[in-house]
Amino acid sequence: MSAGGMYPAGMSDKVRYIVGCMTGTSLDGLDAALVRVVGEGMWMRAEYMGMMSRDLGELADVLAELATGRAHDAIEYMRAARRLGELYAGAVSEVCEQYLPKGEKLDFAVCHGQTIWHAPEDEVGKLSWQLFDPWPVVRLCGVKVCYDLRQGDLIAGGEGAPITPAADWFLFGELGMRKHVINQGGICNFTTIPKGDHAEEVMKGISGGDRGPSNLLIDGVISRLMGKGYDKDGEVARSGQASDWLWEKLQEDAFGLKVEGKTTLGREDFDEAFFEKLMGMWPAEMSDADKVATATEAVAHVVVQSLLDSDASGSYEAGGQGDEKVEVILGGGGAKNCYLVERIKAIAETRGEGRYCVKTSDEVGIPADAREAMGFAVLGAMSEDGIAATLEKVTGADRPELAGAWAYPSNR
Incomplete structure (x- = not known):
């Protein structure tokens, strides 16, 4: 309910x-x-x-x-x-x-x-x-x-x-069901709503945080490469060849984003210095479309990793693992990027071993915007x-x- x-x-x-x-x-x-x-x-x-x-x-x-x-x-x-x-x-x-x-x-x-x-x-x-x-x-x-x-x-x-x-x-919660709500604005931030039988109990158990870049990364890359403000429907990314190169660089903290004690991210973390470094690091064999696709792939991994991290944190309720489905709701501007949503669903299916049911917030009655x-x-x-x-x-x-x-x- x-x-x-x-x-x-x-x-x-x-x-x-x-x-x-x-x-x-x-x-x-x-x-x-x-x-x-x-x-x-x-x-x-x-x-x-x-x-x-x-x-x-x-x-x-x-x-x-x-x-x-x-x-x-x-x-x-x-x-x-x-x-x-x-x-x-x-x-x-x-x-x-x-x-x-x-x-x-x-x-x-x-x-x-x-x-x-x-x-x-x-x-x-x-x-x-x-x-x-x-x-x-x-x-x-x-x-x-x-x-x-x-x-x-x-x-x-x-x-x-x-x-x-x-x-x-108050927007998405259901008693007795675990959910992840992912907002893909400039930054990817998430909410995990735990499984519980009472509203007060559930509220106390809610967790969340910033997990990495979303639109700031994709928009920053495509604007510098092609002069576009954003990748409408992920059309440019879809035309390229994606790789895990940028995701691996983010995991290695090649850009110094993982400061001890810092749990939030903002525009100041993805400033001109960040993009100057990134633009100078791209593998030579990548086309511009490949780079946009690779940035989009990195964002998709950021989303899925946030799910895996939350469900491995010890907050996953007893009996909540195994075959039980966990609903994932995607909101924010990134949820309108059709290609990004497709990649999130595909990566979640593989890395989550079929556990995650990924939907956009539009599908549950709240427009992503x-x-x-x-x-x-x-x-x-x-x-x-x-x-x-x-x-x-x-x-x-x-x-x-x-x-x-x-x-x-x-x-x-």
């Missing part, structure tokens, strides 16, 4: 309409999803209502530059934050116009903002900067806004990421209900605080 269908008799039937908004590390656009949340606390369930996406336009280049770590005038950050807030406001307004049921009102919006820098090992503590100005959303849409969602985890000693594993329970935005809507509901949005087992935080700062409209 899914999280959306396990609502017990006699519990609250409160209904909230929430818009979740997300711009990820790949800077490929803004996603806004309208979610209908029924119930409160551990028993709430989230339903997809509709979504829209907006291109960041020239703001993508501005944000990418601000995320390089190079010095900029303070006014540049302020302008970018305001412009991003205005973009979010337009998206919230548009998704409500299209999908909010007649006669209903939006309860609030949850806005991630743009990660400019993630520094989980800074000398003054664990830090992360999600650039965002919430006030355009408050002003234009007339609703309260939850934003800056990572600080409550960071101040508690956590990494501040990944932040959505707890939300995955909507998963992260929906997750943030759920995190806002959790914050409002007094539930910590991050998990100690995932981020390493010690009793994490409630996620998010809130901005409120006037009562006029």
